[in-house]
Amino acid sequence: MADVTLRGIRKQYGNVTVVKDLDLEVKDGEFCVFVGPSGCGKSTLLRMIAGLEEITAGALSIGGQDMTRVGPSERGVAMVFQSYALYPHMSVAENIGFGLKMTGHPKAEVAARTDKAAKMLQLEPLLKRKPGQLSGGQRQRVAIGRAIVRDPEVFLFDEPLSNLDAALRVQMRAELSGLHQELKATMIYVTHDQVEAMTMADKIVVLSSGHIEQVGSPLELYHRPANLFVAGFIGSPKMNFLKVDVRVEGEAALVTLPGGSRLSLPTEGKPISDGEMTLGIRPEHTDLITGGDAQVQASVKLAEHLGSETIFFVTLADGSEITVKADGLATQKAGDVLALGLSAKACHLFDTDGRAVINGDLTR
Amino acid sequence: MFPTPIQKSARWAQIGYKLLLPMALVLWLLPLIGVAVTSVRPAGDLAAGNYFGIPSSFAGVENYTAVFQNSPIGWYILNSFKVTIPTVIGAVALSCLTGFALAVYNFRANLLLFFMFIAGNFIPFQILMVPVRDMTLKAGMYDTTFGLVLFHVAFQTGFCTLFMRNFIKGLPFALIEAARVEGVSEWKIFTRIVLPLMRPAIAALSVLVFTFIWNDYFWATVLVQGQHAMPVTAGLYALNGQWVAAWHLVSAGSIIAALPPVLMFFLMQRHFIAGLTLGATKG
Numbered sequence: 001m002a003d004v005t006l007r008g009i010r011k012q013y014g015n016v017t018v019v020k021d022l023d024l025e026v027k028d029g030e031f032c033v034f035v036g037p038s039g040c041g042k043s044t045l046l047r048m049i050a051g052l053e054e055i056t057a058g059a060l061s062i063g064g065q066d067m068t069r070v071g072p073s074e075r076g077v078a079m080v081f082q083s084y085a086l087y088p089h090m091s092v093a094e095n096i097g098f099g100l101k102m103t104g105h106p107k108a109e110v111a112a113r114t115d116k117a118a119k120m121l122q123l124e125p126l127l128k129r130k131p132g133q134l135s136g137g138q139r140q141r142v143a144i145g146r147a148i149v150r151d152p153e154v155f156l157f158d159e160p161l162s163n164l165d166a167a168l169r170v171q172m173r174a175e176l177s178g179l180h181q182e183l184k185a186t187m188i189y190v191t192h193d194q195v196e197a198m199t200m201a202d203k204i205v206v207l208s209s210g211h212i213e214q215v216g217s218p219l220e221l222y223h224r225p226a227n228l229f230v231a232g233f234i235g236s237p238k239m240n241f242l243k244v245d246v247r248v249e250g251e252a253a254l255v256t257l258p259g260g261s262r263l264s265l266p267t268e269g270k271p272i273s274d275g276e277m278t279l280g281i282r283p284e285h286t287d288l289i290t291g292g293d294a295q296v297q298a299s300v301k302l303a304e305h306l307g308s309e310t311i312f313f314v315t316l317a318d319g320s321e322i323t324v325k326a327d328g329l330a331t332q333k334a335g336d337v338l339a340l341g342l343s344a345k346a347c348h349l350f351d352t353d354g355r356a357v358i359n360g361d362l363t364r
Numbered sequence: 365m366f367p368t369p370i371q372k373s374a375r376w377a378q379i380g381y382k383l384l385l386p387m388a389l390v391l392w393l394l395p396l397i398g399v400a401v402t403s404v405r406p407a408g409d410l411a412a413g414n415y416f417g418i419p420s421s422f423a424g425v426e427n428y429t430a431v432f433q434n435s436p437i438g439w440y441i442l443n444s445f446k447v448t449i450p451t452v453i454g455a456v457a458l459s460c461l462t463g464f465a466l467a468v469y470n471f472r473a474n475l476l477l478f479f480m481f482i483a484g485n486f487i488p489f490q491i492l493m494v495p496v497r498d499m500t501l502k503a504g505m506y507d508t509t510f511g512l513v514l515f516h517v518a519f520q521t522g523f524c525t526l527f528m529r530n531f532i533k534g535l536p537f538a539l540i541e542a543a544r545v546e547g548v549s550e551w552k553i554f555t556r557i558v559l560p561l562m563r564p565a566i567a568a569l570s571v572l573v574f575t576f577i578w579n580d581y582f583w584a585t586v587l588v589q590g591q592h593a594m595p596v597t598a599g600l601y602a603l604n605g606q607w608v609a610a611w612h613l614v615s616a617g618s619i620i621a622a623l624p625p626v627l628m629f630f631l632m633q634r635h636f637i638a639g640l641t642l643g644a645t646k647g
């Protein structure tokens with residue numbers, strides 16, 4: 001059992017607080033991804049779990065044992081660094097086996113485990129090379145090999161794929177997911193790439209400036225973002241936000257769209273007050289056909305024909321700009337006028353504090 | 365590109381360069397050439413007033429054997445080694461440790477301590493002459509090579525620590541962190557990861573300290589009196605008095621005394637390798 005539990009974890013540098021009283025539970029065997037914009041404290045949090053950064057306040061436990069003040073070497077976690085951090089003067093085999101050798105494992109066992117890890121990562125032909133003679137992807141695999149050879153219960157990854165090119169990234173992503181299924185270890189993975197988060201995670205933790213915005217499964221975050229930050233962060237292209245006027249009538253919130261048309265969203269009994277709010281709708285949920293629950297007129301500013309899909313950047317009646325993702329066969333060009341159909345089920349409503357008051361969940 | 369490669373400059377500049385460079389080189393080396401030539405000059409040349417001309421015959425073998433036979437220079441050189449080698453080993457080893465501590469650990473007085481090491485370098489050593497001499501006398505180490513070694517190690521460690529600390533700071537810190545997470549002890553991190561990567565720094569510093577201590581004259585005269593512990597620099601000076609007119613012998617002695625640092629440089633040269641940390645990080 002190696003669940004990781006954070007209770008009121010805080011990190012301060014002088015009087016700057018970079019991680020703010022954070023609570024989180026990562027279950028045994030879970031693939032948990034920390035995402036967030038640059039500088040939000042993902043690496044700091046991961047390094048605190050690894051023991052490389054002192055925990056200012058709060059408690060950390062791994063596998064039920066308190067690890068708050070335990071040194072990195074006694075935590076039994078393995079970490080893959082963003083910069084790989086391979087020992088440059090050692091061969092690949094020595095790099096992988098170094099930790100085991102230094103912690104007193106017999107030679108034969110070190111060799112056997114190194115071979116097994118190398119086989120798993122297809123590093124066998126490279127075992128004699130030095131890190132300087134490897135490509136980026138190969139170095140990455142060595143760094144992972146160095147982690148898995150120790151057979152830890154918790155893996156920590158700090159943006160391990162960020163130095164790789166797009167194709168290799170896709171491949172490594174799949175390999176890491178496969179590795180997780182094979183090893184069934186707890187993995188905590190830091191990235192600022194939301195595609196990585198969506199494709200690999202069992203659980204995503206969205207962070208912004210040192211606190212948790214939302215925790216949930218990838219699809220939960222996609223369909224039911226708890227606030228504007230998460231709504232804007234998850235999904236690509238970004239969710240569109242429109243400033244709208246809302247009036248509540250009984251069980252429905254009546255939203256006045258740019259151009260004057262009305263959209264009625266079910267309040268589901270939530271106490272919502274009238275006034276200005278933000279309507280969120282994803283580019284892929286705005287239809288070019290004049291269906292849906294409400295229509296708006298839009299003129300195309302720019303059209304990107306990508307073959308598989310078409311991205312329109314359009315301007316609405318009140319001048320606000322949104323993005324529309326349409327079929328790859330769409331023929332409209334810049335200057336054309338479109339009618340967009342919005343479906344109430346795909347709309348989210350956020351109050352002035354940015355909290356979601358209505359999540360139109362398409363999965364229901 | 366700056367400076368412009370000489371191949372691309374005007375013709376007159378190229379010719380001028382090719383002419384002036386060897387001239388400047390010879391001019392620069394003239395004193396050394398003079399000493400070298402004098403060291404193979406027969407004694408008769410000097411008596412006849414042939415100071416700077418071509419030696420009338422090659423007397424290198426006679427002069428150099430004479431130096432070893434008629435003077436304790438062999439003994440002096442041995443003393444120099446007895447002072448220099450322990451100093452190099454002591455100062456470099458100590459500064460590897462201090463440098464590692466100052467570069468890797470974040471204790472409270474870290475910077476203060478580091479500045480103290482640096483500040484030590486700024487003290488003009490002449491003002492230390494009397495107190496250091498008194499101290500070695502009282503400690504019973506006056507006129508011994510051991511006393512000289514001890515003082516040199518203490519005095520060199522300041523600069524060496526500065527050098528080593530900055531070198532280790534330049535290594536990717538993630539290497540140390542990676543090893544820590546792997547459960548490697550701090551001592552093994554030092555010996556298995558940091559030390560191998562410090563090879564170029566150790567080589568450079570060894571040559572530097574070796575040359576410096578080998579050529580030290582000041583402390584050799586301050587802390588040593590008798591022949592039994594006298595290094596070659598001070599010894600040569602004593603020979604100057606003995607061989608007032610025997611310049612050929614003085615020259616030969618000087619050449620002998622100058623050789624070990626040069627040899628040291630060539631010995632260490634293969635360790636001056638760049639790019640030892642290649643591949644450690646994404647690059």
Ligand SMILES: Nc1ncnc2c1ncn2[C@@H]1O[C@H](COP(=O)(O)OP(=O)(O)OP(=O)(O)O)[C@@H](O)[C@H]1O
Nearest residue numbers: 013016018036037038039040041042043044045192
């Ligand atoms: N030693 C330090 N002293 C003061 N502030 C620091 C220190 N180290 C990090 N920070 C601050 O802590 C915050 C979080 O840094 P962290 O490295 O965890 O960000 P991150 O989320 O990993 O970003 P990125 O995606 O760019 O890697 C940043 O705002 C950074 O400026």
Ligand SMILES: [Mg+2]
Nearest residue numbers: 042043044159
């Ligand atoms: Mg980071």
